[in-house]
Amino acid sequence: xxxxxxxRGHFSPARYFVEEVITGYDETDLYKTWSRANAMRSPQERNxxxxxxxxxxxxxxxxxxxxxxxxxLKRRLETEKPRTDATAEMSEDLFEGEKGEDAGDASxxxxxxxxxxxxxxSAVDKLYIVLISLHGLVRGENLELGRDSDTSGQVKYVVELxxxxxxxxxxxxxxxxxxxxxxxxxxxxxxxxxxxxxxxSFKNLKQERGENSGAYITRIPFGPKxxxxxxxxxxxxxxxxxxxxxxxxxxxxxxxxxxxxxGHPMWPAVIxxxxxxxxxxxxxxxxxxNVHMVFTGHFLGKDKLEGLLKQGRQTRxxxxxxxxxxxxxxxxxxxxDASEIVIASTRQEIEEQxxxxxxxxxxxxxxxRARVKRGANCYGRYMPRMVIIPPGVEFGHMIHEFDMEGxxxxxxxxxxxxxxxxxxxxxxxxxxxxxxxxxxRPYPEKNITTLxxxxxxCRPLRELANLTLIMGNREAISKMSNMSAAVLTSxxxxxxxxDLYGQVAYPKHHKHSEVLDIYRLAARTKGAFxxxxxFEQFGVxxxxxxxxxxxxxxxxxxxxxxxxxVLDNGLLVDPHDQxxxxxxxxxxxxxxxxxSRCRENGLKNIHRFSWPExxxxxxxxxxxxxxxxxxxxxxxxxxxxxxxxxKCIIVIAVDSASKKDLVCIIKNSIEATRKETLSGSTGFVxxxxxxxxxxxxxxxxxxxxxxxxxxxxCNSGSDLFYPSRAGDSPSTxxxxxxxxxxxxxxxxxxxxxxxxxKYLVKWASSIVERRGRTxxxxxxxxxxxxxxxxxxxxxxxxxxxxxxxxxxxASWLSFCLYMHSMVC
Numbered sequence: 028x029x030x031x032x033x034x035r036g037h038f039s040p041a042r043y044f045v046e047e048v049i050t051g052y053d054e055t056d057l058y059k060t061w062s063r064a065n066a067m068r069s070p071q072e073r074n075x076x077x078x079x080x081x082x083x084x085x086x087x088x089x090x091x092x093x094x095x096x097x098x099x100l101k102r103r104l105e106t107e108k109p110r111t112d113a114t115a116e117m118s119e120d121l122f123e124g125e126k127g128e129d130a131g132d133a134s135x136x137x138x139x140x141x142x143x144x145x146x147x148x149s150a151v152d153k154l155y156i157v158l159i160s161l162h163g164l165v166r167g168e169n170l171e172l173g174r175d176s177d178t179s180g181q182v183k184y185v186v187e188l189x190x191x192x193x194x195x196x197x198x199x200x201x202x203x204x205x206x207x208x209x210x211x212x213x214x215x216x217x218x219x220x221x222x223x224x225x226x227x228s229f230k231n232l233k234q235e236r237g238e239n240s241g242a243y244i245t246r247i248p249f250g251p252k253x254x255x256x257x258x259x260x261x262x263x264x265x266x267x268x269x270x271x272x273x274x275x276x277x278x279x280x281x282x283x284x285x286x287x288x289x290g291h292p293m294w295p296a297v298i299x300x301x302x303x304x305x306x307x308x309x310x311x312x313x314x315x316x317n318v319h320m321v322f323t324g325h326f327l328g329k330d331k332l333e334g335l336l337k338q339g340r341q342t343r344x345x346x347x348x349x350x351x352x353x354x355x356x357x358x359x360x361x362x363x364d365a366s367e368i369v370i371a372s373t374r375q376e377i378e379e380q381x382x383x384x385x386x387x388x389x390x391x392x393x394x395x396r397a398r399v400k401r402g403a404n405c406y407g408r409y410m411p412r413m414v415i416i417p418p419g420v421e422f423g424h425m426i427h428e429f430d431m432e433g434x435x436x437x438x439x440x441x442x443x444x445x446x447x448x449x450x451x452x453x454x455x456x457x458x459x460x461x462x463x464x465x466x467x468r469p470y471p472e473k474n475i476t477t478l479x480x481x482x483x484x485c486r487p488l489r490e491l492a493n494l495t496l497i498m499g500n501r502e503a504i505s506k507m508s509n510m511s512a513a514v515l516t517s518x519x520x521x522x523x524x525x526d527l528y529g530q531v532a533y534p535k536h537h538k539h540s541e542v543l544d545i546y547r548l549a550a551r552t553k554g555a556f557x558x559x560x561x562f563e564q565f566g567v568x569x570x571x572x573x574x575x576x577x578x579x580x581x582x583x584x585x586x587x588x589x590x591x592x593v594l595d596n597g598l599l600v601d602p603h604d605q606x607x608x609x610x611x612x613x614x615x616x617x618x619x620x621x622x623s624r625c626r627e628n629g630l631k632n633i634h635r636f637s638w639p640e641x642x643x644x645x646x647x648x649x650x651x652x653x654x655x656x657x658x659x660x661x662x663x664x665x666x667x668x669x670x671x672x673x674k675c676i677i678v679i680a681v682d683s684a685s686k687k688d689l690v691c692i693i694k695n696s697i698e699a700t701r702k703e704t705l706s707g708s709t710g711f712v713x714x715x716x717x718x719x720x721x722x723x724x725x726x727x728x729x730x731x732x733x734x735x736x737x738x739x740x741c742n743s744g745s746d747l748f749y750p751s752r753a754g755d756s757p758s759t760x761x762x763x764x765x766x767x768x769x770x771x772x773x774x775x776x777x778x779x780x781x782x783x784x785k786y787l788v789k790w791a792s793s794i795v796e797r798r799g800r801t802x803x804x805x806x807x808x809x810x811x812x813x814x815x816x817x818x819x820x821x822x823x824x825x826x827x828x829x830x831x832x833x834x835x836x837a838s839w840l841s842f843c844l845y846m847h848s849m850v851c
Contacts, residue, residue, distance in 0.1 A: 061077070061080070064076040064077050064080055065077065088339075095336075153197070153199045153283075153287055153289075153293060154197055154198045154199060154296045154646075154649070155199055155200050155201075155202075155279075155280065155283055155293050155294065155295045155296060156192055156198060156200070156201045156202070156295060156296055156297060156299065156649075157201075157202045157204060157276060157295045157297070157298045157299065157312075158185055158188065158189055158201065158202065158203045158204065158299045158301065159203075159204045159205075159272070159298065159299065159300045159301060159305040159308055159309050159312075160181060160182070160185040160203065160204075160205055160301040160302065160305055161205060161206055161258070161261055161265075161268065161302070161304050161305045161308065162177040162206070162256075162257070162258035162261060162302065162304065163175075163177035163178040163179070163181065163182045163205075163258075164177075164178045164182065164208070164213070164214075164217060165182055165185070165186065165203070165205040165206075165217075165244060165246075166186075166214070166216050166217060166222060166244065167186060167190075167222055167223070167224045167225065167244060169538065169539055169540070170182060170183055170186065170539045171500070171539070172499070172539055173468050173498075173499025173500055174499070174500060175257070175508075176257070176468070176470070176508070177257055177258050179468065180565075180567055181301060181302060181325050183567070184301075184325075184418055184567070185203055185301055186203065186224065186244075187419065187421060187638065188419070188638075188641075189201045189203040189224055189242040189243075189244075190224050190225070190226045190242050191226070191419060191421070191638035191639070191641065191642050192242070192642055192645070192646075193224065193226050193240075193241050193242035194226040194642075195642050195643075195646060197646070198646070199236060199237070199240050199283065199287065199293070200239060200240050200241065200242075200243070200279070200283060201224075201241075201242040201243070202242075202243055202245050202275075202276075202279065203224070203242070203243065203244045203245065204245050204246075204247055204268075204272050204275070205244060205245075205246055205247070206246065206247065206248075206249060206250065206256075206261070206268070207220065207246035207247060207248040207249075208246075208255055209248075209252050209253055210253055210254050210255040211253070213255060217246070218246070219246065220245070220246055221243055221244065221245055221246070222243065222244040222246075223241065223242070223243055224241070224242035224243060224244060226241075226242065237283075237286045237287065238286065239279070239282055239283060239286055240286075245275055247268050247271040247272055247275065248271065249264045249265075249267035249268040249271060250263075250264035250267065258302070258304060259349070259350055259351045261304050262304060262351060262354055265304055265307050265308050265311075266311075268308055269308050269311045269312055269315075272308065272312055273312060273315060273316070276295060276312065276316065277292070277316075280292035280293050280294050280295070294316060294318055294656050294657065295316070295318050296318070296319065296649055296652075296654075297313075297318065297319045297320065297321045297367075297368075297649055297652070298312050298313040298316075298318060298319070298320050298321070299320075299321040299322070299323070300320065300321070300322050300323070300362060301323050301325060302323075302324070302325050302326075303324070303328060303355045303356075303358035303359045303362065304355075304358060306322050306324070306358055306359065306361065306362030306365075306366075307358045307361055307362065309321075309322065309362070309365070310361055310362055310364075310365035310366075313365060314365065315657075316656075316657050317655050317656060317657050317658055318655050318656070318657075319367045319368075319649075319652050319655055320362075320365050320366045320367060321366060321367065321368045321369075321370060321649070322362045322363070322365075322366040322368075322369050322370070322411070323369070323370045323371075324359060324362070324369070324371075324376075324380075324381075325564065326564050327359060327376075327380045327381070327383075328350075328352050328355035328356040328358075328359055329356055329359070329380070329383040329384060330379075330380045330383065331350070331352065332346060332352050332356070333383070334472075334561075334562065335350075356384075359384065360384060360385060360386050363381075363384060363386035363387055363410075363411055364386055364409075366411040367411060367412060367652055368411060368412045368413075368414055368648055368649075368652075369381070369387075369411045369412070369413050369414070370414050370415075370416050370645075371413055371414070371415050371416075372415070372416075372417050372418060372564065372565040372586055373415065373417070373565065373585075373586040373589045374415060374589060375585060375586060375588070375589065376564070376586070377389070377413050377415070381413065385842075385845050385846060386410070386411075386845070386848075387410055387411070387413070388410075388848075391408075391410065391848060392410045392413065395408060395409070395410055395848070396412070404782070405782070406779070406780075406781065406782025406783075406785070407777075407778065407779030407780045407781070407782035407783045407849055408779075408782065408847065408848040408849055409777050409848060410848055412648075414644075414648050416641055416644045416645055416648075417565070417590075417635075417636055417641070418565060418567055418570075418636070418641065419636060419637055419638030419639075419640065419641030419642070420567065420570045420571055420574055420633075420636055420637065420638065421637075421638055445541065445544040445547075445548075446541075447534075447537055447538075447541040447544050447545060447548075448544065448548050450534050450537075451495055451532045451534060451545070451548065452532075454493075454495075454529070454531065454532035454533070454534075455493050455529060455530065455532065456529030456530070457493070457529075458493070459552070460491065460492050460493045460552070461491065461492045461493070461552050461553050461554040461555070461616050462492065462493050462494075462495055462548060462549045462552045462554035463482070463492050463493065463494045463495065463549075463554055463555055463557055463612060463616075464495050464497070464545065464546070464549040464554060464555070464556050464557065464572070464577070465478055465494075465495070465496050465497065465556075465557050465558070465559075466497040466542065466545070466556075466568050467497075467498065467558070467560065467568075468498060468499045468511070469498045469499065469501075469507075469511045469514040469515045469518070470510060470511065470514060471510065471513075471514060472560060472561050472562065473514075473560050474559050474560050474561050474582075474602050475496060475498065475514060475518055476514065476517045476518060476521060477559060477602065477603070477605050477608065478494075478496075478557060478559050478605075478608065479494070479496075479518055479521045479522065479525075479527075479531070480521060480525075480605050481605035481606070481608040481609040481612070482494050482525075482527070482530075482531070482609065482612075483521060483522075483524070483525030483527055484525070484605065484609070485606075485609035485610075485612075485613065487613055488609050488612055488613045488616075489527070489530055491613065491616055491617060492554065492555075492612070492616055493530055493531070493532065493554075494527070494530060494531045494532070495531075495532040495533075495545070495549070496518065496531065496532065496533045497534070497537065497542070497545060498515065498518075498533065500535070500536050500537065501515070501535055501536075502535075504516065518533070519533075542571070543571070543575070546571060546572055546574075546575035546577055547575055549572075549575075549577050550575050550576045550577045550626075553616075553619075553622060554577070554616070555577065555578050555579065555580055555597070555612060555615050555616055555622075556568070556569070556572035556577045556578070556579045556580070556597075557579070557580040557581075557608075557612065558579065558580075558581050558582060558587065559580070559581075559582050559600065559602040559608055560582050560584075560585075560602060561582070561584060561602050561603075562582070562584045562585045563581070563582055563584065563585040563586055563587050564585060564586060565585075565586040565590075566581065566585070566586055566587050566590060569581055569587055569590050570590065570633070570636045572629075573594050573596050573629035573630070573633050573636075574629075574630075574633050576626045576629065576630050577626070577629070578596055578597045578615055578622055578625035578626055578629065579596060579597035579598075579625075579629075580597055580598050580599075580600060580608065580611050580612055580615060581597060581598075581599055581600070582599070582600065582601075582602045583599040583600060583601060583602075584602060587599065590636075593632055593635050593636075594628060594629050594632045594633065594635075595625075595628045595629075595632070596625045596626065596628045596629030596632075597615065597625050597629075598611045598614070598615060658769055658772060669710065669734070669737040669738075669749065669750070669751070670710055670712075670737040670738050670749065672708075673708060673709060673710040673737060674708040674709065675708060675709040675710075676709070676710055676711075676712055676737070677696075677700055677709060677710070677711050677712070678711075678712045678713075678714055678740075679692075679693055679696045679697075679711060679712070679713050679714065680714040680715075680740075681693065681696075681714075681715060682715050682716050682717075686725055689715075689725065690725065690729040690731075693713065693729075693731075694729070694731075697711060697735070710736070710737035710738075711735065711736045711737060712736060712737060712738045712739070712740060713736050713738075713739050713740070714739075714740035714744070715740075715741065716742065716743045716812075716819075717741060717742075718741055718742060718812065718814075719739060719741045719746065719748050719764055722739055722741060723762075723764070732762075733750045733762045733764075734750050734751075734752060734762060736750060737749070737750075738750075739764070742812075742814045742816070742817040743817050743819075744774075744817075745774065745814055745815070745816035745817035746766065746771070746814065746816075746817075747766070747767040747770040747771075748764040748765065748766055748767070749764070749765045749767065750762055750763070750764055751763055751764075751765060771816075774816050775815070775816060778816055779844075779849045782849065783818070783844070783849050784808075784818050786844070786847060786849065787808075787818055787820070788808055790840075790843075791804075791806040791807065791808065791820055792804060792806075794806045794831070794835070796824070796827065803823075804823075805822055805823050805824055805827050805831075806820050806821070806822055806823075806831075807820065807821055807823065808820055809821040
């Protein structure tokens with residue numbers, strides 16, 4: 028059949044090769060092979076060779092996919108087994124009637140159940156909330172959405188969230204922390220240390236609450252001062268941001284405390300990180316201040332990695348080099364560990380995206396949530412509380428402009444059309460036709476080219492409607508990123524190929540505030556909004572279209588499915604099927620009853636996605652968390668540690684089976700740094716796996732004074748002691764060791780405890796030495812050297828130690844514990 032097609036001029040192996048095969052293989056090698064085959068002089072022989080090469084590559088690609096699928100299955104089984112075991116353990120001591128009680132209750136797994144008493148928010152509450160979003164261009168007004176890939180929906184979301192929260196009763200102050208940008212070619216406003224955000228429902232809150240109340244963008248300087256950095260290049264500077272953010276939060280907490288007259292600092296109720304890099308920062312800040320952390324992932328790294336690998340255009344190493352994807356995934360795992368609450372937009376995000384991570388598993392989370400509700404023991408296991416709260420949209424001032432019949436309010440005073448309308452209409456030969464509107468950045472995953480193909484190849488649709496593409500703001504295509512330039516060039520090529528001049532609008536510039544006017548224009552022409560992205564994380568544009576009474580055609584992959592279940596204001600399509608896209612658009616625009624019903628449903632149900640609704644759910648979750656504050660010891664509890672006042676600390680971290688060797692190493696270390704310690708500004712800290720009593724005996728037997736050291740880290744880091752002398756004179760005094768209680772409470776946070784010990788004992792009993800038919804256990808619990816936060820084990824045969832470390836490394840054991848949701 029392919030030969031017949033080629034003879035009739037409808038088949039080109041070269042084109043098929045480039046469009047269908049090259050996307051799934053290494054482009055450089057394929058191009059070389061293709062060039063050699065294409066150099067044949069005879070067209071028939073050239074086409075035959077190219078076709079044969081295509082089939083060979085298809086077979087290789089199929090084999091490669093089989094190998095990758097096998098590896099992926101092996102990895103999944105390795106992950107699922109410990110999770111299955113842990114889930115079974117969680118069910119062991121439930122009462123018989125309770126084991127299946129929550130099996131179908133997703134709210135128990137995610138913590139988003141509305142049942143029970145929801146805490147009420149009142150103006151009496153004085154909440155201080157800190158939001159963190161590090162990347163992109165963040166300012167309160169005239170957002171430059173689409174200027175680059177980092178200034179996108181997340182920037183709009185965090186700014187509007189800060190404004191909306193500050194309008195709520197009980198919220199005193201909201202700080203949105205981001206990066207200060209002093210780079211040339213960027214607005215000076217991005218370099219201002221602070222910017223006041225004006226809530227949409229603004230009233231003079233400062234007089235009612237206080238001078239420092241409200242919402243603010245606070246810009247922390249970190250990284251190169253004169254350079255704008257993409258999010259992939261911010262990782263080395265996150266610690267620098269944390270230092271600046273801590274200073275600001277501590278300072279502001281004291282000011283708020285003085286302002287409201289509570290007599291002590293007003294610490295943040297939560298530190299809320301947005302995206303992976305901000306999640307790391309939030310984890311470090313919340314840990315330092317002992318306050319709760321909330322996390323929103325936005326677009327998750329593992330999901331992106333899976334998608335890029337399936338495309339086959341880049342290897343895992345190339346993807347990591349471009350997107351720093353492994354660092355991002357590691358940060359998301361850390362954020363899972365540190366968070367009390369993780370906010371997701373949809374159920375799909377939890378079940379299909381977060382479920383890919385080692386730190387979360389739906390079934391185990393369900394069991395843990397059920398046990399927490401009953402007050403049962405979780406054996407040291409922990410998973411954050413997943414909460415589904417869709418993003419909000421500010422639309423209250425716009426709903427009244429439309430009646431439920433689909434017309435604008437005829438009683439509203441006449442006004443001039445917005446300038447952006449004429450900017451769009453100038454593209455059209457017949458501007459009276461319904462307008463199909465797409466608002467998306469020119470990225471491959473947004474699938475704009477398929478939309479243009481669907482429109483161009485369906486003549487009835489072209490005769491019925493016009494198409495408008497809002498693809499961000501741009502200058503010359505040559506100045507755009509390679510990816511965006513390629514998409515835009517493809518769109519322009521398709522417009523020319525299908526001769527769509529006079530039927531497609533693609534303006535170069537628009538203001539952020541004009542996007543709402545563009546929705547209004549599409550609604551006035553009785554048009555439709557379309558989003559056919561290959562996958563949509565949430566799709567705020569779908570909500571914005573609905574709030575303007577605009578029916579939608581949306582992708583069936585991702586969050587739009589759940590939005591459609593609520594709004595029921597359009598049709599879902601397969602983004603890969605351009606004929607289905609064209610048919611759905613034609614059906615919606617040609618059937619006036621269907622169009623009116625979709626519009627009416629959208630306007631009737633849109634309140635479910637309002638900012639007040641979002642904030643109500645958000646604050647109700649926060650208020651369920653028990654208050655936590657920095658644990659600063661009082662004067663009577665402060666330890667007069669000799670470590671204070673030292674300018675330099677030298678830590679001697681050493682362990683040895685021979686006590687003689689251990690003493691020798693300690694003495695040599697002290698002697699090697701004797702010159703640096705003569706001034707008295709340098710102190711020594713000894714860190715070992717020994718207990719405090721063993722360290723004391725060892726130093727005395729070696730003729731060394733314990734007071735030569737300013738601190739002792741004992742039991743493999745589980746205890747911290749400070750030495751001091753008790754007595755009137757050196758001759759009669761004795762050395763005492765004071766335990767650091769603050770450090771103790773710090774490491775006990777989410778410590779696995781008895782559950783962790785039981786798992787390790789079970790693991791140790793499984794390590795046996797086989798001699799013939801007999802098996803002998805080689806690892807035993809060492810209760811004598813164990814403590815509350817340190818579980819020690821001894822190996823019977825010392826010769827077996829090296830083999831154990833080869834097979835069971837510390838990272839391997841840590842991974843196994845992590846798979847069981849245990850922290851160590």
